Amino acid sequence: GESVGLHLPTLSVQEGDNSIINCAYSNSASDYFIWYKQESGKGPQFIIDIRSNMDKRQGQRVTVLLNKTVKHLSLQIAATQPGDSAVYFCAETTDQGAQKLVFGQGTRLTINP
Amino acid sequence: GAVVSQHPSWVICKSGTSVKIECRSLDFQATTMFWYRQFPKQSLMLMATSNEGSKATYEQGVEKDKFLINHASLTLSTLTVTSAHPEDSSFYICSARTGSLYYEQYFGPGTRLTVT
Numbered sequence: 001g002e003s004v005g006l007h008l009p010t011l012s013v014q015e016g017d018n019s020i021i022n023c024a025y026s027n028s029a030s031d032y033f034i035w036y037k038q039e040s041g042k043g044p045q046f047i048i049d050i051r052s053n054m055d056k057r058q059g060q061r062v063t064v065l066l067n068k069t070v071k072h073l074s075l076q077i078a079a080t081q082p083g084d085s086a087v088y089f090c091a092e093t094t095d096q097g098a099q100k101l102v103f104g105q106g107t108r109l110t111i112n113p
Numbered sequence: 114g115a116v117v118s119q120h121p122s123w124v125i126c127k128s129g130t131s132v133k134i135e136c137r138s139l140d141f142q143a144t145t146m147f148w149y150r151q152f153p154k155q156s157l158m159l160m161a162t163s164n165e166g167s168k169a170t171y172e173q174g175v176e177k178d179k180f181l182i183n184h185a186s187l188t189l190s191t192l193t194v195t196s197a198h199p200e201d202s203s204f205y206i207c208s209a210r211t212g213s214l215y216y217e218q219y220f221g222p223g224t225r226l227t228v229t
Contacts, residue, residue: 008154036220043117043206043220044157089156099210100147101218103156 008087012110019080023073023090023104030092034101035064035075038087047075047088077109085111116140117209119221126197126228133193134224136207142187143209147218148180151204163190197228 013019025033031052036044050057050064050073057064063076073090090104116139126132136146145164149157161177163169163184171177181193190209194201204225208218 041223041225043119043208043223045220046218100159100162101157101208102159106156 008106008108010108010110012112013080014112015082016079019077019084019109021075021077021088021107021109023075023107025071025073025090025092025102025104027092027094027102028068028071029094030102032093032099033064033066033073034091034093035062035073036089036091036103037084038089038106040086044089080109080111082111082113085109115219117143117207117219117221119205119207119224121224122222123225124227126226128198128228129196131193131195132197132226133191134205134207134226136190136192136209136221138188138209138219141209141211141219143190143211144187145210146184146190147208147210148182148190148192149206149208151206151223153204157206160192194226197226199228202226202228 034049035047037047038044048059048062048064050066055066061078065074087106087108089106091101093099093101118137120135124132147162148160150160151157159172160175161169161171161182163182165184165187169182179195184190204223206223208220210218
């Protein structure tokens with residue numbers, strides 16, 4: 001579905017702690033998911049992706065978990081750094097058509113020193 | 114690699130005028146480019162999909178006569194906001210993808226449009 005809402009959920013964590021950002025996706029037919037990081041005044045930056053035939057994928061300091069049963073996606077960031085402060089969006093798409101991305105609401109992550 | 118640029122980065126225009134925003138893939142050929150709009154504190158909303166050499170496909174609710182998209186080459190797509198009004202003020206972001214098997218899109222830095 002389309003993202004709605006005027007207020008972004010926020011998450012504040014202490015520098016060095018781990019953070020978990022959650023996302024509920026809407027289309028049970030979606031088979032590819034991406035997490036993006038967006039800093040103020042900039043375009044989204046690719047972080048990590050996962051296909052629907054997987055339930056976990058790890059990158060550098062990041063892990064994405066996918067639970068298709070409840071249509072839930074999470075992004076775990078380990079040992080957070082000040083540079084991790086940004087808005088994080090999940091996006092979903094299907095394997096058909098133009099691979100249009102549908103973005104979730106977004107979560108603002110703030111890293112406290 | 115995979116750099117997408119947008120020009121201008123910000124623009125202020127008067128109500129009733131038209132504004133053109135360029136999106137370029139700098140180091141790859143983009144078979145498909147996407148245009149998004151993002152209002153403050155909101156998510157990205159897809160406006161249209163453009164394929165090189167063909168007409169853009171607009172999302173429901175997006176006026177194609179108001180938001181003109183031209184994908185003239187594999188490295189350039191333009192979005193023209195015609196007869197702009199203050200409600201068109203927004204952050205416009207383009208993305209580009211290659212013809213690879215992956216669906217990853219490379220996003221531009223965005224263009225902040227303010228209509229006065």
